[in-house]
Amino acid sequence: xxxxxxxxxxxxxxxxxxxxxxxxxxxxxxxxxxxxxxxxxxxxxxxxxxxxxxxxxxxxxxxxxxxxxxxxxxxxxxxxxxxxxxxxxxxxxxxxxxxxxxxxxxxxxxxxxxxxxxxxxxxxxxxxxxxxxxxxxxxxxxxxxxxxxxxxxxxxxxxxxxxxxxxxxxxxxxxxxxxxxxxxxxxxxxxxxxxxxxxxxxxxxxxxxxxxxxxxxxxxxxxxxxxxxxxxxxxxxxxxxxxxxxxxxxxxxxxxxxxxxxxxxxxxxxxxxxxxxxxxxxxxxxxxxxxxxxxxxxxxxxxxxxxxxxxxxxxxxxxxx
Numbered sequence: 001x002x003x004x005x006x007x008x009x010x011x012x013x014x015x016x017x018x019x020x021x022x023x024x025x026x027x028x029x030x031x032x033x034x035x036x037x038x039x040x041x042x043x044x045x046x047x048x049x050x051x052x053x054x055x056x057x058x059x060x061x062x063x064x065x066x067x068x069x070x071x072x073x074x075x076x077x078x079x080x081x082x083x084x085x086x087x088x089x090x091x092x093x094x095x096x097x098x099x100x101x102x103x104x105x106x107x108x109x110x111x112x113x114x115x116x117x118x119x120x121x122x123x124x125x126x127x128x129x130x131x132x133x134x135x136x137x138x139x140x141x142x143x144x145x146x147x148x149x150x151x152x153x154x155x156x157x158x159x160x161x162x163x164x165x166x167x168x169x170x171x172x173x174x175x176x177x178x179x180x181x182x183x184x185x186x187x188x189x190x191x192x193x194x195x196x197x198x199x200x201x202x203x204x205x206x207x208x209x210x211x212x213x214x215x216x217x218x219x220x221x222x223x224x225x226x227x228x229x230x231x232x233x234x235x236x237x238x239x240x241x242x243x244x245x246x247x248x249x250x251x252x253x254x255x256x257x258x259x260x261x262x263x264x265x266x267x268x269x270x271x272x273x274x275x276x277x278x279x280x281x282x283x284x285x286x287x288x289x290x291x292x293x294x295x296x297x298x299x300x301x302x303x304x305x306x307x308x309x310x311x312x313x314x315x316x317x318x319x320x321x
Contacts, residue, residue: 031124031132035158035173038195042095042131043164051168051209051295054314055094059300060084060288061216061256062276064139065115066104074104074118077278080286080305081122084277087308089127093290094166096130098123099256099274100137100176100216107142107152116156136160137216137257138177144184145177161192163199169210169293170203172196176215176255179233179241200248209295210251218255218273224266231258242266252298254291260284261302275302 034041063081065074088096103115126132134157141160142149150160160175175192182189203211220232224242228234233241245253245266252270260282262273275284285304292299292314303309 031128032120032134032156033158034131035134035162038159038162040131040133040162040164043166045165048165048167049206049208053167054292054294055167056290056292056312056314057166058088058091058093058096058288058290059099059214059254059274060096060277061099061274062101062137062259062278063098063119064101064104064276064278065118066111067279071105071109071111071115074115078118078122080277081119082125083305084288085122085125087288087305088130089125090310091290091308091312092127093130093312095133096126097133097135097173097214097254098277099135099214099254101139101256101278102134102137102157104139106139107149120156133164133173133214134158135173135214135216136175136177138180140216141175141177142184143177144181145175145188146184147188150175150185150188160188161195165208167293168208168295169212170199170206170208172199172203172211172213174213174215176217176233179215179237180217182237197244200244200250204248210293210298211248212298213245213250213253215253215255217257218262219253219271220264220266221258221262221271221273222264224264224271242269245269254289258282272300 039045063077065077068076102119103112105112105115123132136153141153153160161173163170163172178185178189218232219238219242220226246269250269252272254272254274256274258273259276259280261275261284264271274289275287277286277288280286287302287304289300289302290312
């Protein structure tokens with residue numbers, strides 16, 4: 001059962017402008033290098049481990065510049081991303097996280113650099129006070145990632161897996177492409193698994209109010225034991241990972257990749273698959289998810305780009321699941 005935000009729509013409308021200056025793809029941009037040393041520098045880990053107050057964040061996925069046109073251009077993606085950025089700047093979330101497939105071209109593709117440069121230009125227009133968290137997807141590191149493709153991603157967007165705390169909540173970002181197909185980088189999967197276990201133990205020891213996980217591929221779409229397919233993680237690696245996450249009391253896993261919405265549970269843990277900012281592949285329109293975090297649980301709802309409310313109001317007395 002989906003858990004919905006308590007929202008109020010106001011009459012006023014705010015707008016946000018965009019800079020059109022060109023920026024070379026290889027120009028360093030600190031905004032996109034916040035994920036470093038397996039953490040996210042915009043958040044002070046010690047300060048953020050304490051619960052403060054309810055907050056909300058925005059989860060996006062599959063901006064995928066170039067998908068509409070088969071990498072011939074990206075005008076439609078630019079329009080949708082710029083509309084998303086206007087919503088971000090008006091709503092002022094605690095942070096924004098984009099769950100993979102930032103570009104359609106993979107790192108070895110000749111159009112990759114220009115798509116990365118456009119992503120940087122557009123998302124640089126997000127209010128500087130709102131942290132922007134990027135997650136790698138299969139188009140960002142390849143369907144069979146290698147050390148080289150991951151290194152190329154890290155040059156442009158920072159670490160491929162890391163964790164950060166926000167207001168008493170531990171957030172863990174995984175490279176799900178090595179979970180999907182580890183053959184090109186088995187050492188990355190092994191290192192990530194060792195690191196993940198440490199993060200879960202530390203989160204429990206620190207008495208995190210919630211543990212949330214973010215990745216590109218859904219672990220599953222509807223049922224935790226559903227057959228292997230393109231859009232989920234193979235059972236060979238899914239089953240032990242789910243057991244690990246349940247044992248650590250992970251509250252929810254957020255993903256993209258499916259280009260439409262899907263929802264399931266594994267015990268008390270939610271598996272939340274969010275539709276695309278870019279090109280949809282089903283009935284769900286281009287949009288994003290707004291997630292409100294309460295001390296006792298979370299609420300979330302997907303919003304199509306044309307239906308986003310003017311303001312988010314959080315009822316501090318609300319008891320979420």
